[in-house]
Amino acid sequence: MNFKKFYFLFIFLLYSTIGFGTSLEDSKNLLEGTLPNGLHYYILKNEKPENRASLNLVVSSGSLNEEDDQQGLAHFLEHMAFNGTTKYKKNDLIKYLQSLGLDFGGDLNAYTSFGETVYKLQVPTSEKDLDTGLEVLREWASEITLDPKAIDNEKGVILEEWRLRQGLTQRIGDIQKKILFGNSRYFHRFPIGLPENIKSANHNLLNSYYKKWYQPRNMAVIAVGDFDPNMVESIIKKYFNYKGDDNFTSGVNYTIENNFKKSTTIFTDPEITGVSLNFICQSKNAPVNTMDTLKKSIARDLYLGILNTQFSIISKENNSPIINGGGYSYNIGKKDRFNMISLDLRENDITSGIEKGYSLVKYLGTKLISLETLNLEKTDYLSGIKNFVKNKKSIQNNTYIDMIKNKYLYGDTFINPEDELSLTENILKTITPEDIENIAKEFYQENTAIFLIAPEKDNLNIPSKEDIDSVIDKIRSSSLDNLTLNNSLPKLEKLNLVPGKIITTDSTKDCTIYTLSNGIKVYYKHTDFDKDKISIRLFKEEGSSNEDYDNYINSIVAPYLISNSGIGNLTSDQMEIFMKGKNFSVTPYITDYEEGFYINSDMENLGLSLDFFRLMINNPKIDKDIFNNLMNQLKEEVKNKYNSPKALYRDKVSSILSNNNPRRKSLDESDLSKISEAKVLNIFKKKFNNFNNYKIVIVGSLNDTEARNEITKYFASLPVKSENNKPQPLGITFPKNIIKDSVTKGVDKKATVTLVYPYEGTYSNENRTLYNASSKILDMILIEEIREKLGGVYSIYSVPDLEPYNYGENSLKIFFSTKVSRTEEITEATKTVVDNFINGKIDQKKIDDIITNYKLTYETAIRKNQYWSQYLYKKSFIPDYKVLTPKEYNSFINYENMVKFLKTAVNKDNYIQITLLPEREE
Numbered sequence: 001m002n003f004k005k006f007y008f009l010f011i012f013l014l015y016s017t018i019g020f021g022t023s024l025e026d027s028k029n030l031l032e033g034t035l036p037n038g039l040h041y042y043i044l045k046n047e048k049p050e051n052r053a054s055l056n057l058v059v060s061s062g063s064l065n066e067e068d069d070q071q072g073l074a075h076f077l078e079h080m081a082f083n084g085t086t087k088y089k090k091n092d093l094i095k096y097l098q099s100l101g102l103d104f105g106g107d108l109n110a111y112t113s114f115g116e117t118v119y120k121l122q123v124p125t126s127e128k129d130l131d132t133g134l135e136v137l138r139e140w141a142s143e144i145t146l147d148p149k150a151i152d153n154e155k156g157v158i159l160e161e162w163r164l165r166q167g168l169t170q171r172i173g174d175i176q177k178k179i180l181f182g183n184s185r186y187f188h189r190f191p192i193g194l195p196e197n198i199k200s201a202n203h204n205l206l207n208s209y210y211k212k213w214y215q216p217r218n219m220a221v222i223a224v225g226d227f228d229p230n231m232v233e234s235i236i237k238k239y240f241n242y243k244g245d246d247n248f249t250s251g252v253n254y255t256i257e258n259n260f261k262k263s264t265t266i267f268t269d270p271e272i273t274g275v276s277l278n279f280i281c282q283s284k285n286a287p288v289n290t291m292d293t294l295k296k297s298i299a300r301d302l303y304l305g306i307l308n309t310q311f312s313i314i315s316k317e318n319n320s321p322i323i324n325g326g327g328y329s330y331n332i333g334k335k336d337r338f339n340m341i342s343l344d345l346r347e348n349d350i351t352s353g354i355e356k357g358y359s360l361v362k363y364l365g366t367k368l369i370s371l372e373t374l375n376l377e378k379t380d381y382l383s384g385i386k387n388f389v390k391n392k393k394s395i396q397n398n399t400y401i402d403m404i405k406n407k408y409l410y411g412d413t414f415i416n417p418e419d420e421l422s423l424t425e426n427i428l429k430t431i432t433p434e435d436i437e438n439i440a441k442e443f444y445q446e447n448t449a450i451f452l453i454a455p456e457k458d459n460l461n462i463p464s465k466e467d468i469d470s471v472i473d474k475i476r477s478s479s480l481d482n483l484t485l486n487n488s489l490p491k492l493e494k495l496n497l498v499p500g501k502i503i504t505t506d507s508t509k510d511c512t513i514y515t516l517s518n519g520i521k522v523y524y525k526h527t528d529f530d531k532d533k534i535s536i537r538l539f540k541e542e543g544s545s546n547e548d549y550d551n552y553i554n555s556i557v558a559p560y561l562i563s564n565s566g567i568g569n570l571t572s573d574q575m576e577i578f579m580k581g582k583n584f585s586v587t588p589y590i591t592d593y594e595e596g597f598y599i600n601s602d603m604e605n606l607g608l609s610l611d612f613f614r615l616m617i618n619n620p621k622i623d624k625d626i627f628n629n630l631m632n633q634l635k636e637e638v639k640n641k642y643n644s645p646k647a648l649y650r651d652k653v654s655s656i657l658s659n660n661n662p663r664r665k666s667l668d669e670s671d672l673s674k675i676s677e678a679k680v681l682n683i684f685k686k687k688f689n690n691f692n693n694y695k696i697v698i699v700g701s702l703n704d705t706e707a708r709n710e711i712t713k714y715f716a717s718l719p720v721k722s723e724n725n726k727p728q729p730l731g732i733t734f735p736k737n738i739i740k741d742s743v744t745k746g747v748d749k750k751a752t753v754t755l756v757y758p759y760e761g762t763y764s765n766e767n768r769t770l771y772n773a774s775s776k777i778l779d780m781i782l783i784e785e786i787r788e789k790l791g792g793v794y795s796i797y798s799v800p801d802l803e804p805y806n807y808g809e810n811s812l813k814i815f816f817s818t819k820v821s822r823t824e825e826i827t828e829a830t831k832t833v834v835d836n837f838i839n840g841k842i843d844q845k846k847i848d849d850i851i852t853n854y855k856l857t858y859e860t861a862i863r864k865n866q867y868w869s870q871y872l873y874k875k876s877f878i879p880d881y882k883v884l885t886p887k888e889y890n891s892f893i894n895y896e897n898m899v900k901f902l903k904t905a906v907n908k909d910n911y912i913q914i915t916l917l918p919e920r921e922e
Helices: 003-018 073-083 092-099 127-142 148-164 168-181 195-200 203-213 229-240 291-315 350-366 371-390 397-410 417-430 433-441 465-477 549-564 572-578 606-618 624-643 645-657 677-688 704-715 765-789 820-838 844-861 865-877 886-892 895-905
Strands: 031-034 040-045 052-059 108-112 117-124 219-225 263-269 275-284 322-332 336-345 449-455 502-507 512-516 521-526 534-541 584-590 594-601 695-700 738-744 750-758 796-801 811-819 911-917
Touching: 031 229, 040 229, 040 397, 052 127, 052 397, 073 092, 073 108, 073 117, 073 148, 073 203, 092 127, 092 844, 117 127, 117 397, 127 219, 127 229, 148 195, 148 203, 148 765, 148 811, 168 263, 168 449, 219 229, 219 397, 263 465, 275 350, 291 322, 291 350, 291 371, 291 417, 291 433, 291 572, 322 350, 336 350, 350 433, 350 465, 371 417, 371 433, 449 465, 502 704, 512 704, 521 704, 521 865, 534 865, 549 584, 549 624, 549 677, 584 606, 584 677, 594 606, 606 704, 624 645, 624 677, 645 738, 645 750, 645 911, 695 704, 695 865, 750 820, 765 796, 765 811, 765 820, 765 844, 765 886, 765 895, 811 820, 820 895, 820 911, 844 886, 844 895
Parallel strands: 040 219, 263 449, 521 695, 738 911
Antiparallel strands: 031 040, 052 117, 052 219, 108 117, 275 336, 275 449, 322 336, 502 512, 512 521, 534 594, 534 695, 584 594, 750 811, 750 911, 796 811
């Protein structure tokens, strides 16, 4: 039989059956409509999270529609939405939404892009709350007041947001923008805008943009959540059926105008710490709304999967010039798409890295891959879709929101998970190596822009533009006959274990506790939050704290080296192929005070994931190539780390807070000299060859019988020897009194400040709860006083850290950046807020708000595996550990308890203030 002829006949029949010109149908679960004024609405019922709804107002206008004197005002207008509407004056809107328990920046937020502005709310699903949420969206749609005083106050906040993006990020970004966008409208309309336009913004300019583009025919309301869709539809009709401008005309559909030409750009900077290279191509984009465009989208994903797998294999070769490599593709607007391949290269062999990376790009763009390679990737892709569908009832609202938003903005079809799986299964059967080659050609074009980024320093051999072009021309004219793809699917050796036994079973209100024949305790909880997900954590209190410094250094790299060097009979590169289509991960860790494993899997792969775990501890090994590559990478990182002002600053903060404890600094050359294959293997075996005093938490969708089977086979058989190793406190104590220090490094327009208030109280569940509550209230005050009133920052927040296993390293940290000339003013104002807070200047309304927020957060959290995994983990070694119920929290969190706690926990005369300042401003 002529197999080749038969294969193409089969493909032809599939094409004939499927009909690739056919339009895709939207999910019948999506309720959509258009009001008489032209406003679109989309409503979808989704059960997760329970009793929660996500509401979005999508305005089909962003920075591209700005006039020359309006640059940045689309984004400015987004800010003004939170500064007052007809019904909600000034900041009353945020205060009101916070009174519902919503977090500013989390539950209520917004963003502005080139082509859209989106406002987002997360609300409870009572009819009253849904009514309020949709009323707020309606206010934003046409009732933003644009008070002149509020506009002037907000300028400082927006300028600080602009300032955050300056420095090295901006310098690289300016070059990349020119490469990507040429002289198109996109280049001249970045959403953040221009400082001069922000400073000159006024009511008339903002109102002109607002009234022109915020029209019903240019907007959509999207609602996804655990609600009655018909009820939500009636509320939308109630609020949004207002009259718009009958003369409204849609904006220009701007494109990048096919500006790409073959080019090579080299950018060096003293603050860059490594060499990276981008190959950038441009292609046309089309909405995913037909079988043909869906097929192309899937084929693109398959290509990227193949490409990324091969780059991962290449990076593991001995002395590979490529550290990391990968491709990605994204659309800009409706018609344009960028296809990029990014490489991190060894700085001592940049040219070889370019040659090796581009050779793979050409190979895929000019040669047909084997059916074996394609089928492996199809298996992997289909596995991901199946896993998505199996867990469809735990898909979060925002996932669906993004899909519906793409339907409204770009014309994609909204497909429900089951239909997507069915379509994908059929389409995958029709995708051929030729289809992958066609996609690959979009990444391999004559008109490719090459962008090389490297440190600016002596003795670094950076190839010239001519050198790079010569390498590219050489590859484009070569046959690449010697290049092949690794696609051989290996088999894992069988594991023979003698099962142990479960000795006792104790049922509690939270979980079932099994005591095993080897003494290990297992905390098991069955859940149905995710239909097919299991989370396992094995852990022991010890870590590297009781090891000498040499062992400590080797313990830092041991988990990475062992887990990337192959498992059992599999080599490191075979692992890349073996993992195709398998949904599990096994991750060892060693920290200061603990060691253990994280294992995540679905039911199909649970046994395999546990085989991996046992093979990793039974016979750990180190691949010499993986070891050498990591050491080469670390040497480069150590050599270049202080190019970065942020790295120097982080080390300064750590050294001051730890009183120069060597275990709190970043690695240096002396540390690297202590690392060896033998020492790494020794410390890994030492930590994972004896499971005495280990505990195990299992949370997920496996039932009791399945759990008992896996527990007896894999965990009750673990080796246990009598010993009593415990964590050894490192003895790190924060400095006393007031410490001020600074780092001056780099070129930037901002100063960065860290304020640290060491915790001065004792640990208890109650104190931990009060500490976390205090931080939430403090954040609200800091936003009001420092951001809104002073306009001194864009972002300011505190981080509380109080746990018994911190062994004294407990603190409240405050982070912000600001204009260099305002550093002292904003820092002193922040400390004044803290002083007043400690002394009881706390509004009762803010206490009420965090109590309401706690209830919402708690109700969502307890329906997630992650919550129960973390809760049982802490409960296992903190006997009195407790998470308060909303009712208990409501009774406990009050003004008196908070002020009493703060007096003992935070001392206004004991803080560490560390500032990063630029050597000069740009």
